[in-house]
Amino acid sequence: MLTASKLSSTSPIPATNFQVSIISSMMETSLPFDAITPSQFITFEDLNPLNHCRLLHTLQLRVAVLDSPTAKSDDESPVIATMIVPENMETDWNFCTESGHINLLFKFENISRLILIGNTPPPDQELDDYRRPPDFDPEEREMVKDELKPLIRVLHPKVSFNHGLLPEPLFVIYDDNVAYRVTIAKFTGPIVGEFLVEDVELVGNQQLRRRMRFKRTPNLIQSEVILHPFSLFDITTPRDLESLRNNKNVTFEINTRLFVHQYLIAMVSGLSVISSYLNKHLSQMTLCLGIGGGVLLNFLLTQMGSHLTGVEADPMVLEAARRHFGFNKSGPMEVFYPIVGDAIEYIQRFPRNKHRFQVVFVDLDASEANNEFRAPPPEFVKKSVLQGLRFLVSENGVLIMNVVPLNEVLYVAMIEELKEIFHKVYEIDLENEENFVVIATPSADSSSNVDDRDNKFLKKLRSVIPGTYLNSIVEL
Structure with missing residues (x-):
């Protein structure tokens, strides 16, 4: 997973007479960077000004500047952050596409403009192999940052130079494992x-x-x-x-029997909320909206004996799952109906006379970065769609959703709407600052009692997933 350092604020430094002249010149020059313009995205190449150039070593540097879609053009104290593109990752989609830049920006809070500075990759070349470069000496990295400051300051809006002060650039870090x-x-x-x-x-x-x-x-x-x-x-x-x-x-x-993503463990843990009911129906009818690589479905087939219906919007994603993720290779005795189609359309067209599902999993992500939900898509949390989900769930069943909210107000509003539609709503907070698993049940008889020692279903559940998440379910 991508991890990133927190922003550390630095007070502006007083300007010298020479620096004041620089500020005056910049204030008089009209540049595309002189004001925050929501969603503005500009890329260019410039000569490499660095003396210490082991980290940034190409003759020209690629610079990309993105103003947040949610930034305010009249903000008098915009937060401007800079990220140095990691070596050997110049052609990674995270750093060479606008969508990647937007996703990086939303990893941080309250950034108005995110500047990326990196080596210029060879033309028309993609790096299929990535090898992590050696760690750079911290002192050398600080020297690089100091030498980049004049370039970064030119990319600040005019308002950052108010009161005759030079802004001290803020750096954020991209790191992965x-x-x-x-x-x-x-x-x-x-x-x-x-x-x-x-x-x-x-x-x-x-x-x-x-x-x-x-x-x-x-x-x-x-x-x-x-x-x-x-x-x-x-x-x-x-x-x-x-x-x-x-x-x-x-x-x-x-x-296919172990999860890497912890949120999937939490989603399966949500079955415990109706464990008393599922104890009488060990082979439950389950709907999964969103297949991806088929990780969740493979687990439910091999470990829980579920009878599954899966809905995936893109046939090529399903093809990739079959070719490279061992999807749908669990044997002829299992029942599985992969459906290629839009999840919302499936909900809206679900026959009224058809048997409902005892379990409905929702694991869908937004098609683009926004300030609402990364998962599920913002259009999926509309009341009409949530009501449609309620119809899919049998009276004693359960709805289990992976939710990644980027807006706390909208998340709270979604929870309140679920409470109006379902009888009980639960939450598992994964405490990773991103994921929540939200669980909703139509029946007042559903129970989150996970200490029922005579429950065969619960024993089976405990045998295939850690008990931590079973004990983390909180009714809202």
Whole structure:
């Protein structure tokens, strides 16, 4: 997952006479950066001004400037932040696309303008392999920041120079846990657009993962599974991913029985809310809105014996799941109905005389970054859609949603609407500053008592997932 440092505020420094002349010159010059313009996105290349150029080493630097869609043009104290693009990641969608830039901006709070500065990548070249570069000496990194200050100040709006003061640039950091990454497949879907399937090795422990990422939301890992190397011969060569891929005797297997994303564990934990009912219906009819790599569905098939219906908007995502994530390979005895179509349309067209589902999972993300919800899409939390979801759930069933709110007010409003539509609403706070799992039940008889020792379903649930989340369910 992408992690980022918090912004640290720095007071402006008094300007010298020479600096005052610079300020006056900038105030008199009309530049596209002289005011905050919501959603303005500008990229350009400029000569590399650095003396210490190991970190930023190309003759020209690529600069990208994005004003937040939610910024106010009349803000007298806009927050301007700068990020240095990590080496070898110049062609990663996070840093070379507007959608990636927007996603990075929304990782932080209250940023009005985010400036990216990085090496200029070779023309028309994509880096399919990524190797994490050595860590730079902190003192050298600070020297680079000092040398970038004049360029960064030129990219500040005029209001930042009020009162004869030079703004002290603020830097934010991109960091992840990837030591090595290789693209194994590229797809273009009619709905989601371009997306990648990647194999990665994590820093420090040589754990291997397979991931799916969309270009429209590049810093969001859509699906992730554990990857195991397998060989008929004893593997005595190094077990790093690059060496394993070069070993012709090694193949890779997908683990469909364990979750990487913690929110999926929490979603399955939500079944405990109706454990007394499910104890009488061990093979529950389950609907999953959003398939992605099929991680949740594979788990429900192999571990819980669910009878599943899955809805996926994009047929190419379903194809990638089948080819690269071990999806729908659980044996002929399982029942599974993959439906390619829009989730909202499926809800609206659901036949009134059809049997409802005992369990409905919603794991959908927004098609683009916004200031409302990253998951589910903002249009999905409208009252009419929530009412449609209520109709899908049987009287003793449960609705379980992955929710990533970027707006606390809208999240609270969604919870209140769910309370009007369903009888009880619960929450699991994953405490990662992002995900919540929201659980809703139509029946007053639903119980979140997870200590029922005679409940076979609950025992089964406890045997396949950690008990931490079972004990974290809170009624709202």
